[in-house]
Amino acid sequence: MAADSHAKLTKDQWRTKLRPLRTEVESSVESEVVARLATFLEAKPGLFLFYRPMPHELNLDDLAEMLGWQKFVTTRTPRSGSLTVHPAASPTERHKFGFQQPVQGSPLVELAEVAVALVPALAFDRNGTRLGHGAGYFDQLLPRLPGECLRIGVTEEAFIFDELPSEAHDISMTHLATESGVRAIAGSDP
Numbered sequence: 473m474a475a476d477s478h479a480k481l482t483k484d485q486w487r488t489k490l491r492p493l494r495t496e497v498e499s500s501v502e503s504e505v506v507a508r509l510a511t512f513l514e515a516k517p518g519l520f521l522f523y524r525p526m527p528h529e530l531n532l533d534d535l536a537e538m539l540g541w542q543k544f545v546t547t548r549t550p551r552s553g554s555l556t557v558h559p560a561a562s563p564t565e566r567h568k569f570g571f572q573q574p575v576q577g578s579p580l581v582e583l584a585e586v587a588v589a590l591v592p593a594l595a596f597d598r599n600g601t602r603l604g605h606g607a608g609y610f611d612q613l614l615p616r617l618p619g620e621c622l623r624i625g626v627t628e629e630a631f632i633f634d635e636l637p638s639e640a641h642d643i644s645m646t647h648l649a650t651e652s653g654v655r656a657i658a659g660s661d662p
Contacts, residue, residue, distance in 0.1 A: 483637050486603055490594045490631070501628055504651040506534045509590070509626070512654040513539060518587025520544050521557060521617075524564070524572040529592045530626055536560055545581045547613070548573045555613045557581045588622045589614070591645065596625040597636040600644035600657040614643035624649050 481489070509532070513520060520543055525531045536544045544560035549567055558574035558581055567573050591610060593602045602625055604610055614623060625645040629652050638644075647656050 487594060501651045502530050505530055505649055508653050509535050509649050510538045516588060519585045520588045521586045522546055522590040523592045526569055526571050555609050583616050584618055586617055586621055589617055590624050590626050592626055595631040595633055596627055596648055597633045601636045601638045602645060603636050622646050
């Protein structure tokens with residue numbers, strides 16, 4: 473499809489087109505993304521918020537192994553309400569969507585302690601716009617993070633587009649991380 477016609481698609485139309493394309497990630501791509509992120513993050517202070525992947529998302533557990541699990545926190549998806557954040561080394565259970573999450577009752581982490589958020593999505597655009605899965609969990613979490621927190625969209629290069637639809641409430645990424653490296657979005661601090 474031509475780039476011009478892509479720009480006119482709604483978020484739901486984008487999701488319908490992209491979901492079938494999001495299959496299991498090649499391990500070589502995943503390893504390269506992890507290596508690039510490790511280099512970028514190794515000297516950064518503070519806690520790193522990351523996600524536990526669904527089957528079609530890049531798995532960042534090796535990044536936590538490389539930099540130390542104590543530096544990482546992750547989300548828990550409640551039955552209702554907003555995501556909560558917990559130490560990544562907490563005991564986990566499988567969520568109904570197939571990813572691991574901290575068990576109920578795991579210690580809470582204050583969002584003010586998060587320096588970097590590694591964020592999944594179906595796709596991103598070159599301006600840092602994120603197209604999520606449509607449930608709104610990260611849309612609710614991202615505005616609650618500290619203003620100086622780096623928001624790094626994590627994906628494969630093939631899922632970065634010129635322009636995706638966005639709405640006033642959408643929070644843009646400050647960086648994108650792919651197998652090609654970690655790059656700042658124009659207008660964001662490196």
